[in-house]
Amino acid sequence: MTWEKLRNPQIAWRAAQDIQDNAYVNLGIGIPELIAKFQPEGRHITYHTENGVLGFGAAPAEGEEDWDLINAGKKAITLSAGASFFHHADSFAMVRGGHLDLAVLGAYQVAQNGDLANWRVGSKGVPAVGGAMDLVHGAKQVAVITDHTTKDGKPKLVEKCTFPLTGVGCITRVYTSLAVVDIDNGRFLLREKLPKLSFDELQSLTGATLHINGDVADLTVPDLS
Amino acid sequence: MTWEKLRNPQIAWRAAQDIQDNAYVNLGIGIPELIAKFQPEGRHITYHTENGVLGFGAAPAEGEEDWDLINAGKKAITLSAGASFFHHADSFAMVRGGHLDLAVLGAYQVAQNGDLANWRVGSKGVPAVGGAMDLVHGAKQVAVITDHTTKDGKPKLVEKCTFPLTGVGCITRVYTSLAVVDIDNGRFLLREKLPKLSFDELQSLTGATLHINGDVADLTVPDLS
Amino acid sequence: MDKTISTLEAAVADVSDNAVLMIGGFGGSGAPIDLIHALIDRYKATGSPAKLTVINNNAGNGKIGIAAMIDAGMVAKMICSFPRSSDPRAFTDKYLAGEIALELVPQGTLAERIRAAGAGIPAFFTPASYGTELAAGKQVQEFDGKPYVLEHWLKADFAFVKGALGDTYGNLTYRLAGRNFNPLMCMAARKTIVQVSKIINAGGIDPEEVVTPGLFVDGVVEVPDPQQEELLIRTGVEYA
Amino acid sequence: MDKTISTLEAAVADVSDNAVLMIGGFGGSGAPIDLIHALIDRYKATGSPAKLTVINNNAGNGKIGIAAMIDAGMVAKMICSFPRSSDPRAFTDKYLAGEIALELVPQGTLAERIRAAGAGIPAFFTPASYGTELAAGKQVQEFDGKPYVLEHWLKADFAFVKGALGDTYGNLTYRLAGRNFNPLMCMAARKTIVQVSKIINAGGIDPEEVVTPGLFVDGVVEVPDPQQEELLIRTGVEYA
Secondary structure, eight states: OOOOOOOHHHHHHHHHHTOOTTOEEEEOTTHHHHGGGGOOTTOOOEEEETTTEEEEOSOOOTTOOOTTSBOTTSOBOOEEEEEEEOOHHHHHHHHHTTOOSEEEEOOSEEETTSOEEOSOSSSSSOOOOTTHHHHTTTSSEEEEEEOSBOTTSOBSEESSOOSOOSBSSOOOEEEESSEEEEEETTEEEEEEEOTTSOHHHHHHTSBSOEEOOSOOEEOOOOOOO | OOOOOOOHHHHHHHHHHTOOTTOEEEEOTTHHHHGGGGOOTTOOOEEEETTTEEEEOSOOOTTOOOTTSBOTTSOBOOEEEEEEEOOHHHHHHHHHTTOOSEEEEOOSEEETTSOEEOSOSSSSSOOOOTTHHHHTTTSSEEEEEEOSBOTTSOBSEESSOOSOOSBSSOOOEEEESSEEEEEETTEEEEEEEOTTSOHHHHHHTSBSOEEOOSOOEEOOOOOOO | OOOEESOHHHHTTTOOTTOEEEEOOBTTBTOOHHHHHHHHHHHHHHSOSOSEEEEOSSOOBTBBHHHHHHHHTOEEEEEESOOOOSSOHHHHHHHHTTOSEEEEOOHHHHHHHHHHHHHTOOEEEESTTTTSGGGTTOOEEEETTEEEEEEEOOOEEEEEEEOSEEETTOOBOOOGGGOTTHHHHHHHEEEEEEEESEEEOTTOSOTTTOSBOGGGOSEEEEOSSOOOHHHHHHTTOBOO | OOOEESOHHHHTTTOOTTOEEEEOOBTTBTOOHHHHHHHHHHHHHHSOSOSEEEEOSSOOBTBBHHHHHHHHTOEEEEEESOOOOSSOHHHHHHHHTTOSEEEEOOHHHHHHHHHHHHHTOOEEEESTTTTSGGGTTOOEEEETTEEEEEEEOOOEEEEEEEOSEEETTOOBOOOGGGOTTHHHHHHHEEEEEEEESEEEOTTOSOTTTOSBOGGGOSEEEEOSSOOOHHHHHHTTOBOO
């Protein structure tokens, strides 16, 4: 194969390009958090973390951490000008009440009807859900950022999730290591794909039919290495 | 008749004697508000007003009012040390959530099962309810302060309310111009009555059977004139 | 990001006919009189916005503020807990003449329904109004042996709010008991417009002291010396 | 009225066997580690309180705080959203061995259930968890064409809370993101005990800046230099 899948920072970069000026955004723990690093210049984006901070910035320098000032991933953060603190019920009022423009989460599986599975892969081990089941409801747009397939090559974009669901019909856009896919009326609509990757090849790595409506743009991102 | 019914300040004085040290109390608009004036010395009582103040004191001197600092009756108030402000949802969380030790309201009628009618007397005019329907639920004790009869001599303590209800089975004690009556298992239990007023006379002014369990104490209050 | 609106006129420009409009304040405390009067000015000049549904604890007092809106004929319906005041004539006259509708809501339920709208909670159970005529037709359910009434969220198209300090991102503080319904209404309206006594740069309010975070606010307009309903009434001002 | 408690030992003295205990904090931010450790001390000395149900967002980290409670064998059940951490061994071992029960609750639902308990709301509808295994057996109802799950209030016998400033009436402020679940838990427990870095006289906190009004608080104990979970873990402290 002549194409190389995007690395996580590259997927994050692509997702970052879509965040509008003045948006309020919640980035899930892990890969979604990378998105903030690639915020396009000139856009003012306010980040929300569900443990009760609106308007935070990058991590502090090592040794400068204040461990009462952390994000949902329990990492130390710094405040941006115009920040505010609030308790958990107010924080999830922001989430559930439709006050965030965008939430971005990771995924084990996304189904063509917008179902998301991202909190457990089976019935073994200790289950943990955190804020995921709340975050998938309420934000004006809920997007997923993920590798296109699992480590052993299985599709993560599927007809129907086989892992336990996080939410039903909640995802509207998926940024993967190979493509950008919208969820539109119960089907995957391909918007962008890696230029060197053929449609047939992408389809073979996807667990449900990819539809096309108009042009499929080239998914091109900086090297970032 | 050789007895004279208590005037409103005297009923308020009697109610004030029962408020425990360190209590959190909401006093309804009108006669209940008078209770604060007769707070026994040495007791620390914190007053709540449903428009979002905990810990307020007397009215300011005339000309010293700040009209952003008012109580539920829209009267200007002053703050006590240790006061706090909060929004209406938090204020009624205090009410509904069982955080007040006592709420005292006025009444058109109180029934022997604890039902209260105090918000409208018929279907004419403009109805207004305010916080009454919330206040009757949640406080550890909900008491009524009222004249024993209407202006035209009809009983206000009744078998069953005929006016529209404010709340069902919510009242536990009634301070009237003639007596102190508890509501106990669906019946009026007489605790105190004016010393010169005979039981039979009191019963004739009451719309439901007055029960007695043990002694009936003398209801004696200062002149306050 | 700068949510500053330069004039009261511009601040009220979007409110449309038939809109549901929340107005903060409890009596005159925290009441955004200047926004209300700017809206009345617009109505008098253009005939719009008309047929408004107004949500407030009360239904106006004297001849200013919400009472003046009612007198001007802009209000089709009030949703409130206590449509009485020292001078409730504006509402009372129209109500008794059948010219204005009223949805009466217990005060705590009103507050919680507004919060629920802001918090994405479509309905909740409350003990308030159980067994009364205000619960007529509503779903009742028992919890721990006690009956409760199901109440629904109450959303609005617009909210008019009065704050103390505001920053350019819309972070707000309030003054004394002027908080009341204001922070809740900020959460519950599609578009929230706030008059504040002073607008400062983002970062000027200590993050610990922000009462309403800016994401609940769409526009802030500076009114350095705001009108106070109670004082207007006491000095006999008429805006109608 | 003075809600000051003079020692940590006295502050935790009432917690009884089988109690439901809310513990504030999110990870180490706002976590009342000193109260927790005082409770562990009591358990080690007396065997009580045992069989506790603990409500917290997480289920402990390392060998201190809630993890040390679990290791000590005091906890029969955790109610939380995320029983993982950088070192979740204490909970994980006991859970996989079937020695501790778990009620897993989505984080926003957990917060709202606690607030509901404090606000006298026995149940509310939320979109969270609809269609998932965490909604199994729960009442579902549609509002405006969307399905919602009915969730019940979550009350506790005791709450351990970490504040910043406290006054003698129990009015509280918090530090940075240490607010999180703390103000909600103050509302939801029969008895709320708060550790603060400093106790001042009533009136010492500006009424506008009080985050938790004192009527939600039963006792305050001063811990001038409180433990920080994250720092304890990074320095390898073990309390078990």
